[in-house]
Amino acid sequence: MTPDQRDLLVTGLSNGTIVPYLGPGVLADVRSVATGAVIPATSDALILAMNDGRPMAPKLMYEFPRAAMNVELKRGRSAVTRFLTRTYGETEYTRGAVHDWLQALAPRYVVDINRDTQLQDSAASRPHNLIVGVARIGGTPFRYKLYTWTGEAYREVEQLDMALPLLFKPMGTPRPEATYVASDADYVDYITELMGGFAIPPELKAYRQGKRYLLMGLRLNRDTERMVMADIVYSAAQPAGWILLPDPTAKERRFCRKVGLEIIEEDVFEFIGAAQPA
Template structure:
C-alpha cells in the first residue's frame, strides 16, 4: 500500500465519502479475556465453536450458514441463536485494534457483517442509529429493525436520523435484543428481500448513492458473503472502492474485476499501522 493511497483512504473514511465494510479479519487480534482463545469470527472457527470444537462433515464445513442450517434442522433455530448470543453477548473479549482505530476516526456510516458488539461499543459515547438485519419474521414487509441510541440506551424507531452516525449490522447482533442471520434459510430470505429493496431503510438507499467502500478483513471466496456484499454496495460510485486482501486467490481477483473493486494486496493492520498479528485471515 502506497502512502498516497493510505492517506486517500483515511481521508475518505473520515469525511464519509468512503464507507468501511467490516469482515471477520478485523477481529483477528481479539481473544477471550479469561482463556486467551481467539474469538470465533470466520466461517471455520464459528462452525468449530458451534460444534464443541469438533469438525463437522466436509460438506457442512464449507460455509457457516450450511452448518447452522444443519444444527437448526436437528435442534431448532433457537439453538443457533443461543450459541451466537452466548459467544458474542455473554463472553468477555479483548478489544480489536481495528475498532479502537475506527473509534478515533468515527466514520458516519459503517457496515459490519460480524455479529459481535465491538462496533457498537466504539460508538457507545455517541448518539447513533443502528440497523439490524432480520429474517423469516412475520408481520413485516421489511428485513431490518431500526434503533436510536441516545448515549445511554437503544430505543426502537421507525426512521433514521441522518444527522447521526449509522451503524449497519446486517447479520445481526446480541444487543439491544438478539437477532441473527445465520442459517441457509435465513440467508435465502434476507438476500431475496435485499435484492428486492426491503432490507435497507429508505434513508440509507439515498445516503449510499455514489459512495465508495473499503472492505476490511473480508475474503471474497464464498458465494453467500459475496452476494450480500454486492447488494449492499448497490448504487456505489464507479469504481466501487477497494478491498484489502494480503494474498488474494485468482477467484478473488476475478470477482474484484467483475464488481469494480480495486484489489490492494495488504491487510487492515497495514492500513491502521497497528503492527502485525500472528493470526492471519483464513483463506
C-alpha cells in the same frame, strides 16, 4: 500501497466519502478475557465453536450458514441463536486494534457483517443509529430493525435520524435484542428481500448513493458473502472502491474486476500500522 493512496483512504473514511465494510478478519486479534481464545469470527472458527471444537462433516464445514442450518434442523433455530448470543453477547473480549483505529476516525457510516458488539461499543459515547438485519419474520416484508442510541440505551424507532452516525449490522447482533442472520434459510430469506429492496431503509438507500467502500478483513471466495456485499453497496460510485486482500485468488480477482473493487494486496493490520495477530 503508496503514502498518497493511504492518505486518500484515511481522509475518505474520515469525511464520509468512503465507507468501511468490515469482515471477520478485523477481529483476528480479539481474545476472550477469561481464556485467551481468539473470538470465533471466521466461518471455520464459528463452526468449530458451535460444535464444541470438533469438525463437522466436510460438506458442512464448507460454510457456516450450511453448518448452522444443520444444527437448526436437528435442534431448532433457537439453538443457533443461543450459541451466537453466548459467543457474542455473554463473553467478554479484549478490544480489537481495527475498532480502536476506526473509533478515532469516527466514520459517518459503517457496515459490519460480524455479529459481535465492538462497533457498538466504539460508538457508545455518542448518539447513533443502529440498523440490524433480520430474517424470517412475519407480518412485514422488511428485513431490518432500526434503533437510536440515546447515550444510555437503544430505543426502537421507525425512521433513521440522518443527522446521526449509521451503524449497519446486516448479520445481526446480541444487542439490544438477540437477532441474527445465520443459517442457510435465514440467508435465503434475507438475500431475497435484500435484492428486492426490503432490507435497506429508504433513508439509507438515498444516503449510500455514490459512496465508495473500503472492504477490510473480508475474503470474497464464498457466494453468500459476495451476494450480501454486492447488494449492500448497490448504487456505489464507479469504481466502487477498494479491498484489502493479501494473496487474492483468481476467483477473487475476477469478482473484484466485475464489481469495480481495486485490490490492495495487504491485510488490514498492515494498513492501520498495528501488530499482526499472534
